[in-house]
Amino acid sequence: MSSKTLYDKLWDAHLVRQDDNGTALIYIDRHLIHEVTSPQAFEGLRLAGRKPWRTDSILAVPDHNVPTTDRASGITDPVSRLQVETLDQNCADLGITEFLMNDPRQGIVHVIGPEQGATLPGMTVVCGDSHTSTHGAFGALAFGIGTSDVEHVLATQCLILKKSGNLEIRVDGQLAAGVSAKDVVLAIIGKIGTAGGTGQAIEFTGSTLREMSLEGRMTVCNMAIEAGARAGMVAVDDTTINYLSGRPWAPQGEHWERAVESWQDLHSDPDAAFDRTVTLDASRLQPQVTWGTSPEMVAPVDGVVPDPDKETDSVKREGMQHALAYMDLKPGTAITDIQPDHVFIGSCTNARIEDLRAAATAIRGRKVAANIKQALVVPGSGLVKAQAEAEGLDKLFTDAGFEWREPGCSMCLAMNADRLAPGDRCASTSNRNFEGRQGPGGRTHLVSPAMAAAAAVTGHFSDVRLERDR
């Protein structure tokens, strides 16, 4: 038998049929659904007189549109409310399990799936959301799909796919205290670019990933899509199994024993061939801060905003000039001289308990700086929120001057009321710094939770490693 990568194994295990024309029919084990990309799929299904193939494979939750304040009075924006009600109605009509907005387990779809044990190693996991790559942290093949494919999975439990290439990103070395999974993935995107993984399935390997918690691995896989790859993944090890043990929907009893045994093979064979391997030395990695309007526009915290005049590629140069104009930044400005006026700690990238702990540690009893107009903490789920409150983190945040909110996607994409005003500058733990992403005219700097918290209390980007030593 020839050696296989983890991606090869996951692909082969879900192959229903291979067509001569290069396309394959791939079986989908878990389908996650939210309110924004599903209504047209349910409608298409209805119009065609079709029923869902397997409702027990589906978990639904409203997350993009939900308010993060005052939920008792429901959703005030009528357009958002209709979208959430449409999801509720579709799930009720078809017998699909849904965590309603006021369910204590509600949260961001990519936080609650793993939290409930609905995401398991060896699965194919899809969702009408590009950050579905998050679930690859469990040794699963997980990727985002469009609404037509949401309908396709509802109707057939399969997708028509072409196999991607195998890209290995090997990260070795011990991270310095204060340097996190977010910094690792931002550095990777800075290195290979936002199209560096196009057409590839990325497997993240190396000692840094092996030492990383499952939460950290989810952060890394979450942003595989920002490197252009639909899927990112990490091999199964004891960290994976320990994370899942006892989760509500993880297998129990004899099923658990059998599952754990079958998961032992979910790694690339030692001599498996990747189409390409990229390496990164994590031991020398600094905290990262984006300065532009694409996640690849990133610099270490002790760096400066780069000079477009030094870029030889004319289209890239224009892109940089455009980004700096939008961001209102001058070449040569020290990253630590940039002063945000908003801080957002949240999103499917960085709103898990470990992220909130890291942010709380970086505050260390200090107050939000005077120039910060708003500092938000939006936990990834109701259970993360409850855990944080049990640890007293909410009090640390609110004492410092942060707002402590209800779970949802919130200011990562600003579909609800949480958004930047034109010209606002935000230190954000989210995943995209595109123009207008956090609100029209808003300026986003992507950072880790600890770096966002440090920026909140110092009023400018600060090296959290030095802050720790103070």
Added chain:
Amino acid sequence: MKKFDKHHGVVVPLDRHNVDTDAIIPKQFLKSIKRSGFGPNLFDEWRYLDHGEPGMDHSSREKNMEFVLNHPRYEDGTILLGRHNFGCGSSREHAVWALMDHGFRVVVAPSFADIFFNNCFKNGLLPIVLDEEVIDHLFAEVNDHHGYRLRLDLPAQEIHLPDGEVIHFDIDPFRKDCYIRGLDDIGLTLEHAADIRNFEEKRRQSAPWLFDNLH
């Protein structure tokens, strides 16, 4: 899906790398539960000088005349000429719906982001990948000639330039066949329902925990 074999249309140049789907259709318009009506909000933040929200009368908003879609010479454009990594970011299929609702039938670029590329094929928008030098040449031609049009022949996989030059393009044979015959993916897949059921049954035996009910 509507059949697609030939197309002749005006080319609109969008000279930017990494055009993301947030730019193509901003998030406030994703609250719709329909597939249609996104055209007036295509590239909303670049196209208008004010901030757009669903339900506004978009025809009375002030346009950004610097933006290419607002130039009178590109008014009837149906072929979008783009740059590297077109359609990156969010998986929102609304980006494809917005492009089509505006009237685009074809997008030509040196590279596309994977999810956007795939979403195009679900809706009848034809994404064509051409070499960077060819794209550079097309940008120069569009800028030099008012009303610059291309003629597309999908069965022959050819693009005919006004000066008589013919460019060959590659396309996945499965996708090409679906376009020419107007085939629907779901219908095609359901022809293999027995294979899916057999696969599912084997999987249920080998990994029964994957079939435990969520409750």
